[in-house]
Amino acid sequence: MVKMIRLDFESIRDISSSIDPERMRAKAEEAQRILEGRTGEGSDFLGWLELPVQISEGEIHALEEMASSIQKTEALVVIGIGGSYLGTRSILSALTKPFTSKSLPVYFAGWQMDALYHKDLLSLLKGKKYFLNMISKSGSTLEPALAFRFFWNDLEKRYSSKELQELVAVTTDSSKGSLRKFTDNHSLPSFIIPDDIGGRFSVFTPVALLPLAAAGINIRKLLEGAAEMRMILQQTQFTENPALQYAAYRHSSYNSCKKIEILAVYQACLGSFAEWWKQLFGESEGKDGKGIFPTSVNLSSDLHSLGQWIQEGERSVFETVLDIEEAGELEIPYEAKDEDHLNYLSKRKLHDVNRTALKAVLKAHQSGGVPCLRISLEKLDEKNLGALMYFFMYSCAVSAYMLGVNPFDQPGVESYKKNMFRLLGKP
Ligand code: PA5
Numbered sequence: 001m002v003k004m005i006r007l008d009f010e011s012i013r014d015i016s017s018s019i020d021p022e023r024m025r026a027k028a029e030e031a032q033r034i035l036e037g038r039t040g041e042g043s044d045f046l047g048w049l050e051l052p053v054q055i056s057e058g059e060i061h062a063l064e065e066m067a068s069s070i071q072k073t074e075a076l077v078v079i080g081i082g083g084s085y086l087g088t089r090s091i092l093s094a095l096t097k098p099f100t101s102k103s104l105p106v107y108f109a110g111w112q113m114d115a116l117y118h119k120d121l122l123s124l125l126k127g128k129k130y131f132l133n134m135i136s137k138s139g140s141t142l143e144p145a146l147a148f149r150f151f152w153n154d155l156e157k158r159y160s161s162k163e164l165q166e167l168v169a170v171t172t173d174s175s176k177g178s179l180r181k182f183t184d185n186h187s188l189p190s191f192i193i194p195d196d197i198g199g200r201f202s203v204f205t206p207v208a209l210l211p212l213a214a215a216g217i218n219i220r221k222l223l224e225g226a227a228e229m230r231m232i233l234q235q236t237q238f239t240e241n242p243a244l245q246y247a248a249y250r251h252s253s254y255n256s257c258k259k260i261e262i263l264a265v266y267q268a269c270l271g272s273f274a275e276w277w278k279q280l281f282g283e284s285e286g287k288d289g290k291g292i293f294p295t296s297v298n299l300s301s302d303l304h305s306l307g308q309w310i311q312e313g314e315r316s317v318f319e320t321v322l323d324i325e326e327a328g329e330l331e332i333p334y335e336a337k338d339e340d341h342l343n344y345l346s347k348r349k350l351h352d353v354n355r356t357a358l359k360a361v362l363k364a365h366q367s368g369g370v371p372c373l374r375i376s377l378e379k380l381d382e383k384n385l386g387a388l389m390y391f392f393m394y395s396c397a398v399s400a401y402m403l404g405v406n407p408f409d410q411p412g413v414e415s416y417k418k419n420m421f422r423l424l425g426k427p
Pocket of ligand 1: 081082083084135136137138139140141144198199200201283410
């Protein structure tokens with residue numbers, strides 16, 4: 001199994017007992033053939049498959065150049081929603097220190113339409129020289145478009161059009177959409193989201209690479225991890241291929257009426273990662289009346305809220321646990337008086353206690369009828385995260401093909417838009 005990540009099917013037998021594992025394997029392999037052979041639905045959206053391997057030195061260099069000019073400002077505002085921001089936010093919160101980070105402050109806007117949030121962000125940035133990175137593939141998504149209007153309006157009042165060209169960069173389609181037109185009209189620097197890569201598969205494009213590089217993340221290592229994972233997933237057989245195994249396991253769970261998958265994370269900094277994962281699987285698989293519902297818990301805190309449901313509620317769930325083997329050395333101090341009766345833990349590492357909780361929870365959930373899979377990562381760094389994200393993207397595509405749905409479209413999101421635009425009186 002791959003070095004960077006390890007899969008432990010803690011209770012695979014529970015699942016495979018009702019389903020023929022050989023059939024699952026054959027189905028996963030067939031789905032992989034469809035994916036790699038580019039013969040399935042949505043095959044014109046497979047640009048992400050080779051991207052980490054094929055991205056050129058020139059492209060990386062251009063991103064790093066722009067990133068270093070962004071670093072000369074006081075903050076970066078990233079405008080985007082869904083696939084146009086979730087990957088960036090998840091990597092950033094996984095890899096930057098929550099309180100003492102010295103890197104450029106990054107703020108996210110346009111990922112919802114909350115007036116309180118945007119008003120406060122605008123007032124925080126009042127008079128500051130910040131950089132604006134507007135990201136939208138279609139260029140027409142309402143939430144980011146509105147946020148862009150606010151921030152552009154703020155900068156336009158304070159800077160000349162020449163100066164704006166140094167403070168705003170747009171990441172969008174190469175030729176289509178009103179944002180592309182705007183970008184060209186104002187001669188703003190821009191980065192391209194390739195035609196053959198959809199939002200939730202765009203984490204290794206400038207969508208995330210530019211803001212991440214500006215925030216001091218080593219994007220070369222991120223791509224290196226993804227490229228290594230690409231080679232592994234392309235070249236290994238089922239028994240050594242974590243993505244095929246994960247997809248087969250999910251499919252077998254689904255067929256055993258376990259239709260909700262809970263991603264459990266034990267690090268505060270992985271909460272956003274779970275949001276990225278939910279979008280990836282939810283938007284890719286939930287269609288044609290099919291699909292596993294992806295949800296997540298932050299443990300151990302959610303053991304004090306949702307833990308009861310997981311342990312004893314309806315038995316329709318299975319759990320995928322992200323286990324980070326090394327994280328933050330913090331030793332529990334010895335207290336002579338032991339007033340809190342915690343000396344039995346003194347001199348032990350807080351992270352070890354956290355991982356012991358993880359093991360205890362796994363056991364409890366399994367005995368409560370929740371099949372569990374543990375995905376272990378040695379530590380959180382750029383390379384491992386790149387590998388992990390590529391692994392999930394690949395398994396997601398395989399898993400969707402196993403279900404018989406197109407992983408790369410999202411026709412369902414149009415329904416609310418039609419209603420909203422009608423109510424808003426859009427001409
Ligand atoms: O995965 C997707 O395609 C979507 O989640 C999009 O990323 C999201 O709707 C934002 O779209 P756009 O980048 O066109 O504004």
